[in-house]
Amino acid sequence: MNRKTSKQAFHEAQNIIPGGVNSPVRAFKSVGGTPIFISEGNGAYLSDVDGNKYVDFVQSWGPLIFGHRDESIENAVINAVKHGLSFGAPTVAETQLAQLVVDFFDSIEKVRFVSSGTEAVMSAIRLARGFTGRDDIVKFTGCYHGHSDSLLVEAGSGAATFGTPSSPGVPADFTKHTLLAEYNNIESVKKCFEGSSDIACVIIEPIAGNMGFIPADKEFLHELRKLCDENKTLLIFDEVMSGFRASINGAESLTGVTPDIVTLGKVIGGGMPVGAFGGRKEIMNMLSPDGPVYQAGTLSGNPVAMAAGFASLTKLKQNARVMAVLQTRAQRLVDGMSRVAKEQGITMQTAVRGSMFGFFFNENPVKNFKDATATDAELFAAFHAGMLDEGFYFACSLYETGFISTAITDEMIEETINAAERVFKAIKSA
Numbered sequence: 001m002n003r004k005t006s007k008q009a010f011h012e013a014q015n016i017i018p019g020g021v022n023s024p025v026r027a028f029k030s031v032g033g034t035p036i037f038i039s040e041g042n043g044a045y046l047s048d049v050d051g052n053k054y055v056d057f058v059q060s061w062g063p064l065i066f067g068h069r070d071e072s073i074e075n076a077v078i079n080a081v082k083h084g085l086s087f088g089a090p091t092v093a094e095t096q097l098a099q100l101v102v103d104f105f106d107s108i109e110k111v112r113f114v115s116s117g118t119e120a121v122m123s124a125i126r127l128a129r130g131f132t133g134r135d136d137i138v139k140f141t142g143c144y145h146g147h148s149d150s151l152l153v154e155a156g157s158g159a160a161t162f163g164t165p166s167s168p169g170v171p172a173d174f175t176k177h178t179l180l181a182e183y184n185n186i187e188s189v190k191k192c193f194e195g196s197s198d199i200a201c202v203i204i205e206p207i208a209g210n211m212g213f214i215p216a217d218k219e220f221l222h223e224l225r226k227l228c229d230e231n232k233t234l235l236i237f238d239e240v241m242s243g244f245r246a247s248i249n250g251a252e253s254l255t256g257v258t259p260d261i262v263t264l265g266k267v268i269g270g271g272m273p274v275g276a277f278g279g280r281k282e283i284m285n286m287l288s289p290d291g292p293v294y295q296a297g298t299l300s301g302n303p304v305a306m307a308a309g310f311a312s313l314t315k316l317k318q319n320a321r322v323m324a325v326l327q328t329r330a331q332r333l334v335d336g337m338s339r340v341a342k343e344q345g346i347t348m349q350t351a352v353r354g355s356m357f358g359f360f361f362n363e364n365p366v367k368n369f370k371d372a373t374a375t376d377a378e379l380f381a382a383f384h385a386g387m388l389d390e391g392f393y394f395a396c397s398l399y400e401t402g403f404i405s406t407a408i409t410d411e412m413i414e415e416t417i418n419a420a421e422r423v424f425k426a427i428k429s430a
């Protein structure tokens, strides 16, 4: 497969954009090779600047649950554009999208819109601190909550410990209030509570998608809720990725655990930049201008972005069965890939929740970040490169999640499994 034009485009971008990309994971660093430059998306497919076509299992890292150029979303955006791009004043579109979010999530009574997941989480943390009057927060090793300072804390040893900044430019003073615990390990959370009586909130991806795909155990989440209640600490579900992806009613509907604050992003904007955070009135009323916790945004609730989000969520609401259909397809994909991998002596660990799927080349079950790092990175890189040449676009990192869109048909799933079989065979005979 010829990717000359992409290579040239990447070379030119690297001269004037750091790393040639505007978000690091796009650079293909963890799989080697160079990124594909996209010319357009259509339905299930991405096309690159060399004219190659790929079935897209990345879906812009989640947002495009109806695939590329979904007609109703596209029309909603075009219609909104014709009325003006931005006003910096309220529009009915914001209330309409807010109503849908409140309807979908039992735990959300009020919601505020921002422009990214990072902003949503950053604001939710500030709100939790303002509401409780406490400073410390607990996060889990391997969970990603955007790139704000206090959340950019390195995956540690798993034992609860004070966080160290994972990026130069983040003062240790900013992260000393971030305590680390191990995913699916309640004892590690208890240790955090033993060490601090100043914990404002525990933030977790209840269905983790940023250390590979690892849904939390139900019992673990129930115990987490209990610990938070005992300590008058807020529980934040970061569902920027899993919201409207694993279930249209949130992880709370899958697990029976009710969070105090939920953060959303990705699907909620239908491909436009939208983030959101919401919760009980009592908490949300602390926000400016009703309350003292400041939070703002020039382009927050942007009318074009709201239109895309409203069209997406409306379509989800009207197609109640869609998540079950996508889940069946995702399960077929990972089962099929596991089967053809096994024939070549390769063991895969897989998981599916709704339209999200994940796989590790790992002999053992994966429950936390440490388990995830034991996966065969070299094999993943070879798999990724092989699938790309076959015309299947998977996330270019083993710490990401796969996504099925409604545009991906059962036939495409079969083709993907057949391609994976060829790729595994080639890897094993190399």
Ligand SMILES: *Cc1c(COP(=O)(O)O)cnc(C)c1O
Residues within 6 Å of the ligand: 115, 116, 117, 118, 119, 121, 144, 145, 146, 147, 205, 209, 210, 238, 239, 240, 241, 242, 265, 266, 275
């Ligand atoms: C993507 C993601 C974020 C950050 O969202 P951005 O829109 O990239 O800023 C935060 N939390 C989770 C769980 C995510 O998957």
